Structures are given as C-alpha cells and as structure tokens.
Amino acid sequence: MTEQEIETQFTDMSVLVVNDKLAEANAIGRASRRLVEDLRHHGVGTILSNSAEDALAVIGANPHLQAMILDWDLQEDPAHRHAMDLLRSLRAHNENVPVFLLAERSDATRIPMEVMSEADEFIWLLEDTMEFISERIVAAIRRYRTQMLPPMFRALMNFAKEAEYSWHTPGHTGGTAFLRSPAGRVFHDYFGEALFRSDLSISVGELGSLLDHSGPIGEGERYAARVFGADRSYYVTNGTSTSNRVVMMASIARGQIALADRNCHKSVEHGLSLTGAVPVYLMPHRNHLGLIGPIPPSSLTAECIRNRIADTPLAAKVEEKPALAIITNSTYDGLCYNAPRVEELLAPSVDRILFDEAWFGYARFNPIYKDRFAMRGDPAQARRDGPTIFATQSTHKLLAALSQASMIHLREGGAPVEHSRFNEAFMMHASTSPQYAIIASNDVSAAMMEGVGGRLLTGEAIAEAISFRQTMARLTNEFMDRGTWFFGVWQPDRVRDDSTELAFADAPPDMLAQVQSCWMLEPGAEWHGFPNLERDYCMLDPIKVTVTTPGMDLSGGLSKHGIPASLLTAYLAEHGIVAEKTANFSILFLFSIGVTKGKWGSLVNALLEFKRDYDANAPLTRVMPALVQSHPGRYGAVGLRDLGEEMFTAMRDGRIPELLQLAYDVEPRSILTPATAYDQLIRQEGDATGLGGLASSIAATAIVPYPPGIPLVMPGEALGALDSPVLRYLGALQAFDQQFPSFEHDIHGIEVLDGEYRAMRFLAP
Missing domain, CATH: 3.40.640.10 (Type I PLP-dependent aspartate aminotransferase-like (Major domain))
Incomplete structure (x- = not known):
C-alpha cells in the first residue's frame, strides 16, 4: 500500500508538541507558534503540552499519536532530564512513532548517543522554513502509517477502498445488496460500509x-x-x-x-x-x-x-x-x-x-x-x-x-x-x-x-489485575477485623521474594508484577489445595482472577452458612457485570488487555452492594427485578438472603460439591472409542432416556457441564450403576434445577424435558 493509499484510511494525524516556550514573546516562541499553525494548515492535528508531566499523561492516554515534537531544552533543564525521560516513556509505549527534536545546531554535538538513536530527526526551528519542516513531519507520519500496519490487513484496506464492480461472491457485493431493502439498509448502516467492502470472497487473488x-x-x-x-x-x-x-x-x-x-x-x-x-x-x-x-x-x-x-x-x-x-x-x-x-x-x-x-x-x-x-x-x-x-x-x-x-x-x-x-x-x-x-x-x-506493544499491553492488564486482587484482599481483612464476611480471592495469602515474606495485600505491586515465585503453587501450600506437585511446576496466572464466596473451607467441607456463587453471578448480571465462569463457590473474572480501572472499580462496588443488600435481606423485587419478573410466583416475596440460604441448604443437603469431586475423580471405564460411539450414534443405535435408564449403560455422547466445557463423561464410557458418582451428581443437579428456576445448569449432552434430565445411551453389551 502506498503512502497516498494509506492516507485515506486514517481520519486524522495527531502530533504531540511538547514545548514550554509556545507562549513566549521571543523568536523561539514565535517560530514555535508558526510551526503549529503550519502543521494545522497541512491537516495535522496538534496536542500542545508545556511540561513533561502533562506530556507523559498524554502519551499514556493516547496510543494513536503519530509523531512527537520535543523541545530538547524543555523546562530549561541543563541536564535535559525532562526531555530524556519523556523520550524514554514514549519509546516504552511505541518503538516506531517518529520523534523530532527541537534544538539548535550548536546542541547537536552535545546530545547523548541514547537520544540520538531514539530520535528520528532534528528541527532547526530558526533556520529552516516552516513549509520545509511541516512537509518533513507529514512525510514521516505517512511513512510511519505505512509501516505500522501488518501485511494482510494493509492489503485488505487497499483492496476494499477500490470502487470495483464485483461479479463474485458474497452476494451483497460490498454491501450494495443491503441497500435494496429497508431491513438491509438498517443492517448496512449499523455495521458500516467498511465491514461490507472488506467482506470478500476466496476468489480475490x-x-x-x-x-x-x-x-x-x-x-x-x-x-x-x-x-x-x-x-x-x-x-x-x-x-x-x-x-x-x-x-x-x-x-x-x-x-x-x-x-x-x-x-x-x-x-x-x-x-x-x-x-x-x-x-x-x-x-x-x-x-x-x-x-x-x-x-x-x-x-x-x-x-x-x-x-x-x-x-x-x-x-x-x-x-x-x-x-x-x-x-x-x-x-x-x-x-x-x-x-x-x-x-x-x-x-x-x-x-x-x-x-x-x-x-x-x-x-x-x-x-x-x-x-x-x-x-x-x-x-x-x-x-x-x-x-x-x-x-x-x-x-x-x-x-x-x-x-x-x-x-x-x-x-x-x-x-x-x-x-x-x-x-x-x-x-x-x-x-x-x-x-x-x-x-x-x-x-x-x-x-x-x-515489540514493546506486547510488553506494555500485558503489563497494564497484569497491573490492573494486581490492583483488584490487593484491593479485595484489603477489604476482606477489614471486614474480618469487624467480625463480618466478605468475598475472597483465590491466591496466596503470603508471598516471598528471596528472604522477604509479606502478606499479599501488603506486597509491592511491582514485586507481584515481576516476580514469578509470588504466583507459584508451592508443594503442600494450603491455599491452592493440589497434591503431588514439584517446586516450580505450576503457577497461577495473575490476570485470571477467581473470586470466592463464603460457604466452603480449605478441606472442601461446607460451612454452616454460605452464598452460592450462582446467586452472586445473577445479581451482578442484573447490574451490568457478566462473569466468565461460575462454579459452586467461585466466579472467574478475566483481566484482558481491555480492562480499565473504572471497569474493575465497578466490580468492587457491585460486590460491596451485594453484601449490603444481602445483609439487609433486600427484597428481590428491588435488587433482582428481572429474576422476579421471570418467575414471580417463585421469587416475588423472597429476600436476597432468604434465597441465598435456601440455595445453600439445597446444595448442602444434595451434597453437590462432594458429588462433583467424586464424579470427576473416578475415571469412567472406556467401553468404546469416541469414534466407535459416534459411528453407532449416526447409525441411530441407542436411545434417549432419563437418569434411571442410564444406569449400567454406555454414554453415546459426551456429557459436558458448561462452563468450563470439561467433559464429565466421554462418548463410549460406562455410566455405571444408578448410585455411581456420575449419575448421583447429575441427579443432584437435576433436583437443584427443579427447585430453583433461572439457576439451571447448562450441560451439553443433556436434554431437559419437563424438568427431567435425558441423555443418549447405548445398552452395554
């Protein structure tokens, strides 16, 4: 793609001008203002900053900067520390964006090698014409744009911008077919022309x-x-x-x-x-x-x-x-x-x-x-x-x-x-x-x-996850000191760096972000609960955050009181927060590169609101109106704590956590390979039956609780007797689902008919 072709794909050119002399009534100030005016005349938008502190904030908040013009003598620091720190910060965010140093020719011999290698060009503000300087800056921006795009996307943008007559699939031909129908026009306008012009066929050589x-x-x-x-x-x-x-x-x-x-x-x-x-x-x-x-x-x-x-x-x-x-x-x-x-x-x-x-x-x-x-x-x-x-x-x-x-x-x-x-x-x-x-x-x-982009983006995600984790740890400690409950986070209670051991909440964030041992599953450590591990064999990923609800101790036993995680998940969903995965007493939240402080701050606030509403036994009609609307007779007169205690009692009496462990710990016996089971399924062998009919038979399809989509039983495996761990666990889930509509479990391979679980089975030979 040429520079001119790239130019049409960008809506603006943004340049950061860092110069504390813009307002001065002298030759440098007047030349600086003329440069800004001339850049704007060339269609270049400028962001003006008169201090290193302000410029650092701009760099952190604006990833679309396409050049920086930096006054080498910023804030009249003889050691040029402000300019050098700013240049390092920009390069930590972007290795390739062009940088122009405003300097005098006499400064060139004294500029350090590090700065010379990181800056792209110099501007002699009082010696070159504004037109010459502006054209150099615009040319550098165009080169940067051309080099910035990866190869396939660059070619796709170039092809899609050409107003060709299409005689190949897809049939909407660049979106024009949608314009021939009222519904199609709304569809076209919603997604935008660029999507349809880039929706092409394999025939595009x-x-x-x-x-x-x-x-x-x-x-x-x-x-x-x-x-x-x-x-x-x-x-x-x-x-x-x-x-x-x-x-x-x-x-x-x-x-x-x-x-x-x-x-x-x-x-x-x-x-x-x-x-x-x-x-x-x-x-x-x-x-x-x-x-x-x-x-x-x-x-x-x-x-x-x-x-x-x-x-x-x-x-x-x-x-x-x-x-x-x-x-x-x-x-x-x-x-x-x-x-x-x-x-x-x-x-x-x-x-x-x-x-x-x-x-x-x-x-x-x-x-x-x-x-x-x-x-x-x-x-x-x-x-x-x-x-x-x-x-x-x-x-x-x-x-x-x-x-x-x-x-x-x-x-x-x-x-x-x-x-x-x-x-x-x-x-x-x-x-x-x-x-x-x-x-x-x-x-x-x-x-x-x-380049530096991957380190920066992942580092920011890790930092946000650590901030959330430490905030939650501090809140949990504060509530415990008051003798009341709060949610926990599945993570080490204490971390070690060499000989220093600290409470997780008190550890320096940089240490947690950089020292792998802070996240290691040490052999025998109580918090993770996994046996037979070697040192350094397994670590917890900081950005996958599991919030725990009260109800289960470290031995796997149930407490006297507890809050099923599915209730918290439903509450959060009604407050605009959707979790990734919910188990019995844990909820997984993913801190991807798109997570911001405001986003996880809202999650913390929602958890605090849940505690307030739960302790007050707030009516579901107020705090979970969608749930009540879906089943008014079941939940219309119920409070949040009442429902939580009822659900917890059902889980305890049904032994759901215990049966979960047994069902996954006991490996079913393989009778058929998955391929053989599939062949028999396609030949229409076997039939669908309720849980009672599954006893002493073979699973025709996988049975997969979602999330996370991990098979409980593979095709071709024996389901065991009626009191087998698998069938007892499924029976407990079925009973729970019947008692609590809207909290049903999603299990692939299970069909629900009138509240009864059914699955495909083969009779054992």
Whole structure:
C-alpha cells in the first residue's frame, strides 16, 4: 500500500508538541507558534503540552499519536532530564512513532548517543522554513502509517477502498445488496460500509488464499510466526475448537493412541471422534473449590504412561507409541505449567505435543510467564531433538481479535510435520469462503503484540489485575477485623521474594508484577489445595482472577452458612457485570488487555452492594427485578438472603460439591472409542432416556457441564450403576434445577424435558 493509499484510511494525524516556550514573546516562541499553525494548515492535528508531566499523561492516554515534537531544552533543564525521560516513556509505549527534536545546531554535538538513536530527526526551528519542516513531519507520519500496519490487513484496506464492480461472491457485493431493502439498509448502516467492502470472497487473488497460504494472507501468517516465536503459524477462522481438530487430524491416524488431558475442551473429544484415536487420559486433580488443577508430574513419566496404557483395555492392544499428547495450558482457571518440564517428562513417550493455549496467547509477551508457554525463545536457537510442539491460541479470547479468530503455531522437533501433509488437515476444516475481517484481526493482534506493544499491553492488564486482587484482599481483612464476611480471592495469602515474606495485600505491586515465585503453587501450600506437585511446576496466572464466596473451607467441607456463587453471578448480571465462569463457590473474572480501572472499580462496588443488600435481606423485587419478573410466583416475596440460604441448604443437603469431586475423580471405564460411539450414534443405535435408564449403560455422547466445557463423561464410557458418582451428581443437579428456576445448569449432552434430565445411551453389551 502506498503512502497516498494509506492516507485515506486514517481520519486524522495527531502530533504531540511538547514545548514550554509556545507562549513566549521571543523568536523561539514565535517560530514555535508558526510551526503549529503550519502543521494545522497541512491537516495535522496538534496536542500542545508545556511540561513533561502533562506530556507523559498524554502519551499514556493516547496510543494513536503519530509523531512527537520535543523541545530538547524543555523546562530549561541543563541536564535535559525532562526531555530524556519523556523520550524514554514514549519509546516504552511505541518503538516506531517518529520523534523530532527541537534544538539548535550548536546542541547537536552535545546530545547523548541514547537520544540520538531514539530520535528520528532534528528541527532547526530558526533556520529552516516552516513549509520545509511541516512537509518533513507529514512525510514521516505517512511513512510511519505505512509501516505500522501488518501485511494482510494493509492489503485488505487497499483492496476494499477500490470502487470495483464485483461479479463474485458474497452476494451483497460490498454491501450494495443491503441497500435494496429497508431491513438491509438498517443492517448496512449499523455495521458500516467498511465491514461490507472488506467482506470478500476466496476468489480475490490480490489478497492470496487462506487454503494455500499465499499472497498477503501467507505473508501475514509468516509475520505472526515471527511475532509469536513459531516456525510456522496458521490463521484459523472458526476458533480454537477447529485449531485443535486440525492439529489432531494432522498428527493421529486411526487406531493410534492419543494421550489426552482429561481437563480438555470438548473439541479434543471431537478430534478423537474424527481421527479414530484411542484415548488414554491424563488425570488432573480438583481442589476444595472444584477448580481443576495441573496433571501431576508423576503422571507424565514414561513408567506411569506405560501403566496407564496397559490398564486401558482399548489401548493395551496398540503396539505403536502414542502419536500425540494434548495438554491444556493454561487451564480455564489460570494454572500454567512449566512447559520445558512437561516436554521433558513426555519426550520418552510421544513425539508430538499439543499445548491447548486457547486462553494463553499473550504469554510470550511478558517476562512473568517465562517458560510457561509452548513457543519459547528464539526458534533459531531451539532444540530440535525433542518432540514437535504445537500451540493453539484463541486470539479472540484475551488478545484483541474478532470472535472465532485463532492461530496454530508449530515448532519442529525430532518428528517433523511437513507443511503439505499438515495442510491437508487444515483444508479439511477451513472454509473456502473465510471471513476476511477475522483473518485481518489475527494480523492486527500480532501487530499489537510486536515489540514493546506486547510488553506494555500485558503489563497494564497484569497491573490492573494486581490492583483488584490487593484491593479485595484489603477489604476482606477489614471486614474480618469487624467480625463480618466478605468475598475472597483465590491466591496466596503470603508471598516471598528471596528472604522477604509479606502478606499479599501488603506486597509491592511491582514485586507481584515481576516476580514469578509470588504466583507459584508451592508443594503442600494450603491455599491452592493440589497434591503431588514439584517446586516450580505450576503457577497461577495473575490476570485470571477467581473470586470466592463464603460457604466452603480449605478441606472442601461446607460451612454452616454460605452464598452460592450462582446467586452472586445473577445479581451482578442484573447490574451490568457478566462473569466468565461460575462454579459452586467461585466466579472467574478475566483481566484482558481491555480492562480499565473504572471497569474493575465497578466490580468492587457491585460486590460491596451485594453484601449490603444481602445483609439487609433486600427484597428481590428491588435488587433482582428481572429474576422476579421471570418467575414471580417463585421469587416475588423472597429476600436476597432468604434465597441465598435456601440455595445453600439445597446444595448442602444434595451434597453437590462432594458429588462433583467424586464424579470427576473416578475415571469412567472406556467401553468404546469416541469414534466407535459416534459411528453407532449416526447409525441411530441407542436411545434417549432419563437418569434411571442410564444406569449400567454406555454414554453415546459426551456429557459436558458448561462452563468450563470439561467433559464429565466421554462418548463410549460406562455410566455405571444408578448410585455411581456420575449419575448421583447429575441427579443432584437435576433436583437443584427443579427447585430453583433461572439457576439451571447448562450441560451439553443433556436434554431437559419437563424438568427431567435425558441423555443418549447405548445398552452395554
């Protein structure tokens, strides 16, 4: 894209002018004012600042600055500290934005090398014409704009701006079809012309092809590989569910063994069905809150895996070594492995490892996550004698891409995966008409993470999460000192840096943001509740914040009183706050790069309001009117605390937390592979029945409580007797759902008919 083509894509040019002499009645002041006037005449908007302090605030608040004009003699400091600090701050936010130093020629020989290398050009204000200076600044801005955009997005913008006559799909032809209908016109106006002009077809050769990775799309994928540290990267337009299935189909042949994290997303179950793999599951632990922990390192040793295979009847007959191991990293609740250690443990057993990093695409860009992710370090210096490593990442989840945007990253090891073979699996799942805006959003996500941008954005998200965590810890301590309750946060009570141990609430924020040991799951530490861990094996991701409600102690026992998390979630939703995941007594909040102080401050205020309303037993008609409106007879005369106590009693009497642990801790017996179960389902074998009819039968489909989408039972597994942990747990959930409408559990694989759970089953042979 040329500078002129780029120019039309931007609505403004914003330049920060830092000069404390603008108002002075002397030659420098008059020349400075003429420069500002001339820039505005050229269409350049200026933000004026007369101090380093004010300019720092502008830099922090305005990421769209396209140049800075800096007075080298700012605030008449002989050491030029103000100007140097300002320049360092700008470069910490943006490595490439052009900087012009206002100086006199006699100053040039005394300007430090650091400043000379960081500034792009000098302005001799009293010696050059204003027209010459302005044109240099505008030219630099245009060059910056051209270089700023990633390759595929740049090509898409260039193509979409051309007023071509389209004779190919899509049928709306740049949005014009919508203008022929009243409803279509509203749709067009709502989303805007740019979206429809960039919604193109695979037949647009100028943009290349997602299927053969050519042209600007292929260039974008190679750009992403460089940014994310991969040998090869692939853009995916249907989420990491598809990315996981692509990797599995490229790595596993029918009848081969897959080592599958039991804490896997259901897309892995789909991959098992598609490939015909024989699964051998790697079992993580759950803690007192029901949070899923890491797979213990002892379970990843070659000896343990051999024993697991021998104890799995369907796998014991397979003579080949496992084809692929699938590890969830980080977990939904933010637990991150020591990735080199996992690779070391698995290397004797498997030649390819897939790290499902759907929720962890940002890890490479902040040092707090050192060694906690798959694509570590420089690929050129990586070892090549270990397993081939895949990482699948949902760029739409915690980076800034559109929904369904995902990437597959690959780093070759001792069992390489040729591109041509891999691409057969890729094409099997990729649409021949991909959404170009999704592809472009992957491109832009990579650009946002490149260089200092990734460190800055992730650092800000971590800082906000730490501020929220420490605020909550202080509030909890204050309420405890008053002898009353408040919400907790699942995190260490105390943190250590070398020999210094501090209460979490009192630790310096910089220490929490920089010292990885503050977040480590130390072996035997009471707060996390996971057994059999090695030191340095697993850490908690600071930005995944789990708020806990009263009701459960560290041993997993229920207290005398408690507040089910689902009630708090419903209350928050009616106050405009939507959580990511709700368990029995915990709620997950994600601090993505879009979270601001105002946003988490509103969450703190809402939690305080809940406490006030709960303690006052405020009527639901006032504090949760939508709930009452949906079921007026059930909730119209009930107070908030009354409902909370009733729900807690039902959970305690139904033993729901206890049955949850039993249901996930006892691994069901595999009778059929997921692929065989799917074949029988398509042949219309089996039937749907209530919980009583499921006893002593085989699950025809996965049963997956949502969120987080972790299978309770896989297809082809035995459901056990009527008093088995799985069926007892489902029965307890069914009873709860019948008692509390609007608080029903979302379970994939379960159909609810007249309040009764039903699922597909096969009769046991």
